[in-house]
Amino acid sequence: MHISICFTPQDYLRQNFRDDHIAVVVDVLRASSSIIAAMANGCRQIVPVATLEDAQTRRRDYADALLAGERQAFPIPGFNLGNSPFEYSRTVVADKTIIMTTTNGTVALKAAAEAVNVYIGAFVNAAALCSKLAETKHDLVLLCAGTQGRFSLEDALCTGLIADRLSSNAKLSDTALAARAMYNDFCCGDFVKRIMESSHAAYLSKSGFADDVAFCLKTDIFEIVPEFSDGVITA
Amino acid sequence: MHISICFTPQDYLRQNFRDDHIAVVVDVLRASSSIIAAMANGCRQIVPVATLEDAQTRRRDYADALLAGERQAFPIPGFNLGNSPFEYSRTVVADKTIIMTTTNGTVALKAAAEAVNVYIGAFVNAAALCSKLAETKHDLVLLCAGTQGRFSLEDALCTGLIADRLSSNAKLSDTALAARAMYNDFCCGDFVKRIMESSHAAYLSKSGFADDVAFCLKTDIFEIVPEFSDGVITA
Numbered sequence: 001m002h003i004s005i006c007f008t009p010q011d012y013l014r015q016n017f018r019d020d021h022i023a024v025v026v027d028v029l030r031a032s033s034s035i036i037a038a039m040a041n042g043c044r045q046i047v048p049v050a051t052l053e054d055a056q057t058r059r060r061d062y063a064d065a066l067l068a069g070e071r072q073a074f075p076i077p078g079f080n081l082g083n084s085p086f087e088y089s090r091t092v093v094a095d096k097t098i099i100m101t102t103t104n105g106t107v108a109l110k111a112a113a114e115a116v117n118v119y120i121g122a123f124v125n126a127a128a129l130c131s132k133l134a135e136t137k138h139d140l141v142l143l144c145a146g147t148q149g150r151f152s153l154e155d156a157l158c159t160g161l162i163a164d165r166l167s168s169n170a171k172l173s174d175t176a177l178a179a180r181a182m183y184n185d186f187c188c189g190d191f192v193k194r195i196m197e198s199s200h201a202a203y204l205s206k207s208g209f210a211d212d213v214a215f216c217l218k219t220d221i222f223e224i225v226p227e228f229s230d231g232v233i234t235a
Numbered sequence: 236m237h238i239s240i241c242f243t244p245q246d247y248l249r250q251n252f253r254d255d256h257i258a259v260v261v262d263v264l265r266a267s268s269s270i271i272a273a274m275a276n277g278c279r280q281i282v283p284v285a286t287l288e289d290a291q292t293r294r295r296d297y298a299d300a301l302l303a304g305e306r307q308a309f310p311i312p313g314f315n316l317g318n319s320p321f322e323y324s325r326t327v328v329a330d331k332t333i334i335m336t337t338t339n340g341t342v343a344l345k346a347a348a349e350a351v352n353v354y355i356g357a358f359v360n361a362a363a364l365c366s367k368l369a370e371t372k373h374d375l376v377l378l379c380a381g382t383q384g385r386f387s388l389e390d391a392l393c394t395g396l397i398a399d400r401l402s403s404n405a406k407l408s409d410t411a412l413a414a415r416a417m418y419n420d421f422c423c424g425d426f427v428k429r430i431m432e433s434s435h436a437a438y439l440s441k442s443g444f445a446d447d448v449a450f451c452l453k454t455d456i457f458e459i460v461p462e463f464s465d466g467v468i469t470a
Contacts (some may be wrong), residue, residue, distance in 0.1 A: 010249070011385075151244075151246075152408075173434070174385075174386050175386045177429075181416070182417045197407075
């Protein structure tokens with residue numbers, strides 16, 4: 001298996017990967033983590049969309065769907081859910097369809113849509129994800145959602161963890177060697193405190209979402225690996 | 236001082252930095268290292284150009300200039316010099332003008348041309364570069380040349396070293412935090428051996444340039460910090 005990492009969706013699109021790879025979309029803060037939490041709590045399916053208008057339009061297809069998402073990290077007026085994983089409790093999401101629009105995660109999912117499989121990864125499901133990927137014969141592309149087209153430290157670190165755990169049976173690209181190295185260095189210190197220096201974690205923390213950040217940095221707490229296929233995310 | 240790192244010239248161009256920053260172009264294997272070696276050996280000036288045709292055209296302006304460069308790492312037929320730092324000895328380059336075309340370094344230099352100052356950095360002049368940069372009031376953008384628009388491990392590690400050395404007086408971007416972390420992790424092991432796993436170092440080594448790679452990974456052996464200004468590199 002060959003493991004590549006793309007630090008932004010633009011990097012992924014520019015590289016024209018052949019379609020016969022598996023893609024993992026990583027948006028640690030917070031779309032991936034919230035999607036995994038929702039699926040672990042019995043959500044039926046999540047429909048990712050790019051814009052607020054798309055969200056309203058798609059609700060016509062799913063009359064009882066919940067609308068979810070954020071803009072500049074904050075909940076969208078009139079929507080049922082924001083982007084905090086704590087909102088996606090069993091009481092709220094069990095058996096529900098959720099139509100979700102997020103700034104970066106949706107862009108990354110759409111970019112990866114042609115891959116053989118598109119999985120959703122984060123720290124919270126890293127072990128389950130690695131178990132699923134360890135058996136594959138396909139090459140693997142780990143795609144960081146980033147922040148508005150730019151590198152995000154927390155996404156890169158999460159792909160570094162995944163690359164590290166799979167590296168005994170894989171050839172790593174330069175980006176994968178780099179992400180693994182940065183993850184290993186961060187592990188030497190106070191992981192959460194060091195990530196708080198990064199721009200998006202600092203922004204979320206300052207905006208009142210420090211508990212979300214701490215939750216999203218927990219490792220291996222969910223067994224669920226959501227998959228994106230035909231425009232819909234299921235468990 | 237704020238330190239940002241761009242892992243490719245495309246990242247740099249996409250971010251639309253304000254012009255009031257200092258840029259450092261890093262192409263460890265091998266353009267930056269060869270340019271620094273040439274300047275340390277008394278080269279008068281280097282004129283970077285994009286294409287072979289540009290090189291021939293510019294020679295009309297500099298009748299006694301040497302032509303230098305590479306394609307797929309190999310010397311260009313009819314040119315005086317390839318891209319190995321060992322070729323740029325005092326006997327060959329002292330007081331000479333060199334017209335140089337390289338695959339990645341030239342692209343990065345052209346991208347950064349609007350910055351207040353554009354310096355050439357590599358492992359071989361890292362200490363001298365950091366001394367020069369430590370006093371500046373400007374923000375700093377470290378620009379990795381990469382490989383054909385893609386991330387190169389050795390360039391990122393070199394920017395990580397520079398960010399690490401300047402970090403006591405600087406605010407680091409996410410990319411700078413990441414590069415510093417990967418550099419610190421690589422330093423824990425056999426640095427040269429680990430870099431040999433990267434794609435460009437492996438390719439050069441397989442192509443007969445292993446000595447060049449080892450040379451380009453030496454740290455702090457030259458006191459020279461070349462600067463690119465008005466289309467010309469001088470010491």
